[in-house]
Amino acid sequence: MAANQYYMQSDGIELLRAYYQNPSVKLRNELVQMHTGLVRKMAHKFSYQCNEPYEDLEQVGYLGLIRAIERFDPSQGYAFSSFAVPYIRGEMLHFLRDRCTLLKIPRRWQELYNEGQKVRKELALTLGRPPKDLEIASKLKVSPQEWQQTKLAAQNRMPLSLDATVIQSIDCQITLGEALPCHRSASLQQQHEERQQLQGAISMLEEKPRMVVEMVYLNEFSRKDAANKIGTSPMTVTRYLQKGVQDLVSMLKTQAVPAG
Incomplete structure (x- = not known):
């Protein structure tokens, strides 16, 4: 226990x-x-x-x-x-x-919708105005209800905005764009792992090289400012940097070697 x-x-x-x-x-x-x-x-x-x-x-x-x-x-x-x-x-x-x-719609509805678009254009030219659904259905020899169902199914297949919310709660929402497969996801996951790996390796450096690496590379201190911060010379800071980088490269190379 x-x-x-x-x-x-x-x-x-x-x-x-x-x-x-x-x-x-x-x-x-x-x-x-x-x-x-x-x-x-x-x-x-x-x-x-x-x-x-x-x-x-x-x-x-x-x-x-x-x-x-x-x-x-x-x-x-x-x-x-x-x-x-x-x-x-x-x-x-x-x-x-x-x-x-x-969403997939029946093949008949797909064909009927495509045919209906052609009929709409033909009737518009003949009548000199946009045709009514009843007129289109009559020309297609289908009921007005079937034509309405066909139109609705086709509209539901139209693309949505990637910003449209598909999952939502009070404290969190997921957009359609986030829910779609992303070719970058594997790359981003790898970057996340590598960043954590680097941070772990930095934490294992000796104290002075670690401090200097964090100040210069992570916090963007100049070498002069880093030297003033730890009470040493810029030349010594450069040596600490060189040692820190060499040790990091060595540790990361060791970790990259497959086990077994």
């Missing part, structure tokens, strides 16, 4: 380290159980914003959680929860996108 409490308090970091060093289904399942709250919270949030069952969203969310567990590197120094949430949310959005397929 004490061990479980320790894992929960530390975001399960020891268990995550154990899985990273020696992956197994048993450890992965323990980690999934430990972090079910992340999935359930996100599933509840989405279930209030759409018509999909909570249970379906929860199951999809676990796929994202498993992906996060398999890709998390505990040596980077950031919380697992902040790493996992984008994966869980991403899987749920993929699920919702797949459920929102384009």
Whole structure:
């Protein structure tokens, strides 16, 4: 019981380290159980914003959680929860996108609508005015009701604005543009991971090189200002920068080597 409490308090970091060093289904399942709250919270949030069952969203969310567990590197120094949430949310959005397929109308209605547009133009020329729906239906030899249904179905297939809200709640909304597949999503996820990886590597530098790297590259200090801040010379700042960059390159290269 004490061990479980320790894992929960530390975001399960020891268990995550154990899985990273020696992956197994048993450890992965323990980690999934430990972090079910992340999935359930996100599933509840989405279930209030759409018509999909909570249970379906929860199951999809676990796929994202498993992906996060398999890709998390505990040596980077950031919380697992902040790493996992984008994966869980991403899987749920993929699920919702797949459920929102384009509306398809019967082939007969498609053909009837196209024919109706031709008839509309012909009648407009003949009558010298826009034809009425009753006249178009008569020319097509269909009932006015069928022509109205055909027109309505065709209108419902028209493109919507990407800013149109498809999921909305008091504190959150998802637009059509966000719900559509995005070719950049994988790239953005990779950038997010690389940024976290870099931040973790910077935190592992020796104190002075770390301070100088953060001041010059992250906070855009000049080397002179950085030197004044830590009480040294600009030349020493340059040496710290060189060492910090070399150590970062070395650490990131090591992390990029595939395990096994």
